[in-house]
Amino acid sequence: MTPILQLDNISKQFPGVKALDNVRFEMNTGEVHALLGENGAGKSTLIKIISGVYKPDSGVMRFDGQPVVFNNPREAQSKGIATIYQELSLYPELTVAENIFMGHAPKRSIGPLKVIDWKTINERAVELLASLHIYDMDVRRKVGSLNVGNRQRVEIAKALSINARVLIMDEPTAALTESDVEQLFQIVRLLKERNVGIIYISHRLQEVFELADRVTVLRDGQYVDTRPVSETSEENLISMMVGRTIDNLFPKLPAAPGKPVLEVRNLNHAPLTKNVSFKVHAGEIVGIAGLVGSGRSELAQVIFGMTPAQSGEILIEGQRADIRSPGQAVKMGIAYVPEDRGTQGLIKQMNIRENASMAVLRSLSRASFIKFGEERKLAKESIEQLSIRAYSPEQIVNKLSGGNQQKVVISKWLASKPRLLIMDEPTRGIDVGAKSEIHRLMSELAVKHGLAVLMISSELPEVLGMSDRVLVMREGQIVAEFDRAEATQEKVATAMMSSGQKAAVTA
Numbered sequence: 284m285t286p287i288l289q290l291d292n293i294s295k296q297f298p299g300v301k302a303l304d305n306v307r308f309e310m311n312t313g314e315v316h317a318l319l320g321e322n323g324a325g326k327s328t329l330i331k332i333i334s335g336v337y338k339p340d341s342g343v344m345r346f347d348g349q350p351v352v353f354n355n356p357r358e359a360q361s362k363g364i365a366t367i368y369q370e371l372s373l374y375p376e377l378t379v380a381e382n383i384f385m386g387h388a389p390k391r392s393i394g395p396l397k398v399i400d401w402k403t404i405n406e407r408a409v410e411l412l413a414s415l416h417i418y419d420m421d422v423r424r425k426v427g428s429l430n431v432g433n434r435q436r437v438e439i440a441k442a443l444s445i446n447a448r449v450l451i452m453d454e455p456t457a458a459l460t461e462s463d464v465e466q467l468f469q470i471v472r473l474l475k476e477r478n479v480g481i482i483y484i485s486h487r488l489q490e491v492f493e494l495a496d497r498v499t500v501l502r503d504g505q506y507v508d509t510r511p512v513s514e515t516s517e518e519n520l521i522s523m524m525v526g527r528t529i530d531n532l533f534p535k536l537p538a539a540p541g542k543p544v545l546e547v548r549n550l551n552h553a554p555l556t557k558n559v560s561f562k563v564h565a566g567e568i569v570g571i572a573g574l575v576g577s578g579r580s581e582l583a584q585v586i587f588g589m590t591p592a593q594s595g596e597i598l599i600e601g602q603r604a605d606i607r608s609p610g611q612a613v614k615m616g617i618a619y620v621p622e623d624r625g626t627q628g629l630i631k632q633m634n635i636r637e638n639a640s641m642a643v644l645r646s647l648s649r650a651s652f653i654k655f656g657e658e659r660k661l662a663k664e665s666i667e668q669l670s671i672r673a674y675s676p677e678q679i680v681n682k683l684s685g686g687n688q689q690k691v692v693i694s695k696w697l698a699s700k701p702r703l704l705i706m707d708e709p710t711r712g713i714d715v716g717a718k719s720e721i722h723r724l725m726s727e728l729a730v731k732h733g734l735a736v737l738m739i740s741s742e743l744p745e746v747l748g749m750s751d752r753v754l755v756m757r758e759g760q761i762v763a764e765f766d767r768a769e770a771t772q773e774k775v776a777t778a779m780m781s782s783g784q785k786a787a788v789t790a
């Protein structure tokens with residue numbers, strides 16, 4: 284059998300970094316092929332070459348056994364290569380159907396004119412969604428009003444509106460809820476049955492074992508190996524990706540909590556924060572577990588002043604704090620690493636140095652400027668601490684890989700030396716090596732520097748591995764609290780689900 288896709292000796296140089304160095308890759312029809320590697324390993328660059336966004340500097344790509352050169356994404360699409368990029372690319376102001384057929388709308392003739400056939404577009408969109416077993420979406424609805432899971436489905440439908448033979452998915456599950464992930468997997472399996480070849484990029488190894496037939500690992504732009512998934516293990520894959528074994532993903536230091544840094548009493552903000560009361564002490568990590576939609580991020584945003592409380596009290600080190608804006612929160616010594624780091628955390632056109640020092644600038648209200656040299660030192664420290672893959676602190680954040688952009692946001696808030704650090708999904712989209720680094724930093728900040736840490740996470744092992752105390756939220760309320768010693772996966776998961784819910788909780 285000829286592989287549908289075969290790449291040999293592919294290299295790609297960007298200013299200051301060799302993103303790919305003699306990489307090979309092959310894929311058969313009907314195969315789910317996972318592509319793994321640390322942040323900055325070259326995964327997105329490789330798939331951008333396959334999809335015609337970049338041309339390789341050297342190397343050969345074959346499609347159906349024939350050498351091909353793609354000058355642009357359209358040429359790759361015409362061969363049936365469909366791509367869902369790491370950054371979603373829909374237009375919020377357009378409808379579902381318009382988004383799906385953007386750029387290749389069916390046209391009809393009026394005399395000598397060809398005009399876009401809107402009626403057909405809507406019908407075809409409904410058919411296309413039905414072919415993916417999606418029956419409950421209104422194709423006339425604006426995409427901006429859909430939740431992330433549904434946007435993802437539109438994105439897939441859009442990719443498949445060309446007759447796809449290869450579908451590339453770059454971290455499709457990074458922002459999805461558990462039930463959305465399950466639906467996505469069903470679509471992937473459906474396409475596999477139809478003999479579509481699927482390239483699947485993810486930092487969640489569990490998904491690789493659940494979905495993929497083979498896996499290819501990249502490290503620092505180089506090809507490491509390709510193996511059948513059945514002949515590998517999680518440990519195996521980690522050491523192939525990182526080049527060493529990681530003995531402890533949760534390096535938690537024993538804590539001796541001090542005085543309360545944060546106390547909230549009967550906090551309310553309709554509809555998702557209801558009568559919430561709890562404390563976080565100096566030196567303590569408090570984890571908040573809960574299903575997506577249980578109100579965890581909303582609570583963080585109330586504390587941080589983005590959506591100020593409607594009633595209730597917030598006390599910082601015993602003093603009542605009336606926090607009406609993020610600026611006030613920062614002055615009170617609160618830092619917040621948001622969940623959606625792409626839009627909330629960074630100014631993408633600025634470089635690492637400027638982004639990393641932004642929070643410091645804001646926290647030092649007296650200092651009207653910060654010395655270039657200090658900024659640069661700070662950025663260099665961040666790059667080292669979190670192993671950000673960049674050639675210089677002057678690199679524009681936009682040009683970093685997705686995961687490395689996230690690390691910049693985290694370092695930015697760590698640099699602000701807060702009293703209370705709120706982290707929302709701190710390791711989402713982050714590779715396994717850096718994950719353990721972020722966990723170690725978090726624990727050190729708490730235990731050695733006396734920070735109070737409030738961590739929201741959908742990964743139960745992370746909650747259990749890092750928290751001194753676990754709070755569980757459901758429908759805007761705190762419904763359970765466990766000490767580190769008594770918290771188990773089972774107890775926390777049970778508390779997360781209301782009696783009616785039977786959703787599977789991923790470990």
Ligand SMILES: Nc1ncnc2c1ncn2[C@@H]1O[C@H](COP(=O)(O)OP(=O)(O)OP(=O)(O)O)[C@@H](O)[C@H]1O
Nearest residue numbers: 297302322323324325326327328683684685686687
């Ligand atoms: N347009 C660009 N200009 C300059 N450098 C780039 C560009 N795109 C990527 N790079 C660099 O190439 C390297 C590989 O990046 P790539 O996006 O392929 O990584 P990745 O494996 O997808 O990582 P992640 O898991 O973080 O998404 C990184 O060092 C990145 O900074």
Ligand SMILES: [Mg+2]
Nearest residue numbers: 327369684685
């Ligand atoms: Mg990437």
